[in-house]
Each structure stands twice: as structure tokens, then as C-alpha cells.
Amino acid sequence: MPLASMGGHTSPKQYLDAQFNYERHATDDRQAHGYRVLESACPGNRVYYAALERFDDGVAGEVTAVVCLVRWNPKAADGFVFAYKDMSESMGPHEADCPLRVLERLTSTNNPVALDWRRRCFATIRRRSRRLPDGALIRFPEPIAFGDDTRHELMRVLRQGNRIILTRSDGGGRYRVSNLLDRKFEIVRERKISPTIFT
Numbered sequence: 001m002p003l004a005s006m007g008g009h010t011s012p013k014q015y016l017d018a019q020f021n022y023e024r025h026a027t028d029d030r031q032a033h034g035y036r037v038l039e040s041a042c043p044g045n046r047v048y049y050a051a052l053e054r055f056d057d058g059v060a061g062e063v064t065a066v067v068c069l070v071r072w073n074p075k076a077a078d079g080f081v082f083a084y085k086d087m088s089e090s091m092g093p094h095e096a097d098c099p100l101r102v103l104e105r106l107t108s109t110n111n112p113v114a115l116d117w118r119r120r121c122f123a124t125i126r127r128r129s130r131r132l133p134d135g136a137l138i139r140f141p142e143p144i145a146f147g148d149d150t151r152h153e154l155m156r157v158l159r160q161g162n163r164i165i166l167t168r169s170d171g172g173g174r175y176r177v178s179n180l181l182d183r184k185f186e187i188v189r190e191r192k193i194s195p196t197i198f199t
Contacts (some may be wrong), residue, residue: 013041020040036054047097048084049098050102065100066087067088069086070082090111090114092116134157137155139154140183140185152168
């Protein structure tokens, strides 16, 4: 859709929040019901995650997750800057990068597909919260190929502020690994050899 069709909203998150907040008024054969967004996020304007609470006649009900794939290109040459595809958690979206603040608002469910999606989201959060101290030695399941025609399985962490650089296990070279905390690796416990002290 073009920006003019977004109802004055200037970002995917604003537009989708407004779309998922709605109420249908009561009729003779149907009670009032609707949804409200309790918490939402759209990291990198790529995927939108929201905790949606259903309500009937003003009474709050279950809270489930909705996931939207987002295509956002405000400089699109053809003027079509925004598109999205929405899914419920019970459809088992592949995207599993939902922030903890959204997951914490969801009510319990017995749906096996939704439970699997939530499990994958929590696994992502755990992976990304791993501490990688400066100097740690890590091992990948398979060697990673780099642009200098070398391959390394065992690498050492070099922290520069918030940036993580990897070196060879001997400390040589400088390498960047994309999405490092999303990758599988183990921290290798190194034997510490204490110096001999003569008294």
C-alpha cells in the first residue's frame, strides 16, 4: 500500500497497532466483542509481534500472539511502501524473535502449535542472552569459512565495547560472524595452569 493508505500512520508498528485494536458493537443477535493490543514490537521493521487480548461485552478474555511479516520500504520507487501478512501463533510462524515483554502478556494455551512457537521464542531469548566474556574460547559445530580463505571451528572472543570480534584461538586475525548469538556454539572450558610459587 502507499503511505497515503496508512491512515496517517508513519510506521508499520503504528499502523498494525491501530488495525488490531478494534471493537464490534452489539447487535440483536451478537454481543459486543473486539481486541486490544496489550504489548507490541516491530524490531527492524521486519516482523511485528503483538499480544492481543480478546474482550466480550467489556470483559477481558484470553491473550494470544499475532505475528506479521512486514515489508517496509519508505523510498519505494513505485510508491508502494508497505505490505504485511498476518498469522496467529496457532499457525506456527517460522519467525520466532518475539520479545519477552510480549510473551509475558500471553495467557496459557493448550494448542500444541502455539506452545511450540512460544518454546522457540524463549529459546531465541536464551541464546541471545548468553554471556560471552572477553577472551572466551568458543567452538562451532563446524568450521566457518571466511573471506581470507581460512576456516575456523575454534575461535577466541575479543570484546571492543559492545562489539564482539572473533580471532583465531591463538589471538591472531580479526573476524566478524554475522548473527553470532543466534548460532550454535559452546564455550570451551580451558584448564588454568597456576604458576608454581616457591616459598
